Amino acid sequence: MDKFVIRKRSHDDEGIDHKPKRKCSETLKDENGDKEDCAISNFVVKSPAWRHLKGQNLNCDYCVFFSKSCADEIFKECEKLLTYNEGQLAKVNLFGKWHDIPRKQVAHGDEGLSYTFSNNTVPARPWTPFLKKIKDTISEVTGHEFNFVLINRYKDGKDHMGEHRDDEKDLVQGHPIASLSLGQPRDFIFKHADSRGKNAKCNIDPVKIELQHGSLLLMNHPTNTFWYHSLPQRKKLLNVRINMTFRKMVKK
Numbered sequence: 001m002d003k004f005v006i007r008k009r010s011h012d013d014e015g016i017d018h019k020p021k022r023k024c025s026e027t028l029k030d031e032n033g034d035k036e037d038c039a040i041s042n043f044v045v046k047s048p049a050w051r052h053l054k055g056q057n058l059n060c061d062y063c064v065f066f067s068k069s070c071a072d073e074i075f076k077e078c079e080k081l082l083t084y085n086e087g088q089l090a091k092v093n094l095f096g097k098w099h100d101i102p103r104k105q106v107a108h109g110d111e112g113l114s115y116t117f118s119n120n121t122v123p124a125r126p127w128t129p130f131l132k133k134i135k136d137t138i139s140e141v142t143g144h145e146f147n148f149v150l151i152n153r154y155k156d157g158k159d160h161m162g163e164h165r166d167d168e169k170d171l172v173q174g175h176p177i178a179s180l181s182l183g184q185p186r187d188f189i190f191k192h193a194d195s196r197g198k199n200a201k202c203n204i205d206p207v208k209i210e211l212q213h214g215s216l217l218l219m220n221h222p223t224n225t226f227w228y229h230s231l232p233q234r235k236k237l238l239n240v241r242i243n244m245t246f247r248k249m250v251k252k
């Protein structure tokens with residue numbers, strides 16, 4: 001049985017475990033006044049109410065990061081501005097066979113960075129002012145720097161992501177991954193590595209969280225060493241979800 005550790009929470013809800021990281025109550029403005037591809041002139045994030053997800057070596061923090069109106073704006077801008085990889089860059093190789101990924105994907109980041117998963121390497125496109133502003137806002141509030149973002153677009157509940165760990169060798173070891181969710185709320189499930197499949201060594205309950213519109217999930221060390229995560233299909237859900245995972249990659 002899946003175990004719910006976090007109940008659905010609205011934007012108006014007051015957090016129970018108030019655990020702010022760095023406070024950022026002032027308005028963040030693009031220093032260059034660069035609005036060429038971004039209708040959003042500023043983001044305001046007032047010390048969000050963090051909740052801590054704890055398990056055996058599970059170490060995550062979760063909050064509703066952007067207000068509903070700001071998240072709505074960002075979602076709209078994503079749909080207007082982002083384009084996704086096609087062709088070979090939109091495939092994975094599993095057991096020697098190429099498959100289309102069951103969602104759309106694109107990466108942006110510092111020059112020269114790329115992301116390798118399931119035997120495919122996706123180069124980062126340059127930061128746009130819009131994406132840089134989101135990255136900088138998350139860095140300002142969390143106190144962590146990122147140089148890469150992987151963006152996944154799920155057109156509806158049929159699109160999904162299978163169980164995996166974000167443990168690629170290109171990632172800076174021990175650095176958190178910040179996962180921003182926009183649009184359709186979806187279940188996100190953590191499974192402990194020792195409790196998967198027929199040969200499970202022990203029985204640790206999975207941890208399920210419904211990722212809300214505008215929410216941020218910080219996956220801190222050592223979560224990705226011990227726990228797999230997935231975004232399973234939810235065929236009745238009809239709306240688009242966009243997820244951005246901000247990462248710190250090793251520069252070669």
Ligand SMILES: O=C(O)CCC(=O)C(=O)O
Pocket residue numbers: 150152161166179188211229230231243245
């Ligand atoms: O869409 C999600 O929330 C999952 C994203 C994820 O796990 C990844 O990009 O590695």
Ligand SMILES: [Fe+2]
Pocket residue numbers: 164165166229
């Ligand atoms: Fe992941």
